[in-house]
Amino acid sequence: MADPSRQDCLESIEVLSGYRDRLVTDVKAMGQRLKLPQKQIEATLASHAELQRIEAVLLQLASQLEATAPS
Numbered sequence: 071m072a073d074p075s076r077q078d079c080l081e082s083i084e085v086l087s088g089y090r091d092r093l094v095t096d097v098k099a100m101g102q103r104l105k106l107p108q109k110q111i112e113a114t115l116a117s118h119a120e121l122q123r124i125e126a127v128l129l130q131l132a133s134q135l136e137a138t139a140p141s
Contacts, residue, residue: 079135083128090124097121 074082094115101111115121 074134074138076135076138079131079138083131083135086124086128086131090121090128093118093121093124 097115097118098111101114106114
């Protein structure tokens, strides 16, 4: 399998960032509807497994993007 191109990395970062932002918004909205304290909402976001995975993938994509940067 070929290494991803710079454009592929940029597109993936854009899509994942958008998904992450929507997920964060949804979790915050749900917490507010449930009238949870802000600290509890933030703790939920910090420990959210899917958000952690997305962040890890975004870091990996950023590394790949750096590796494909033109010299």
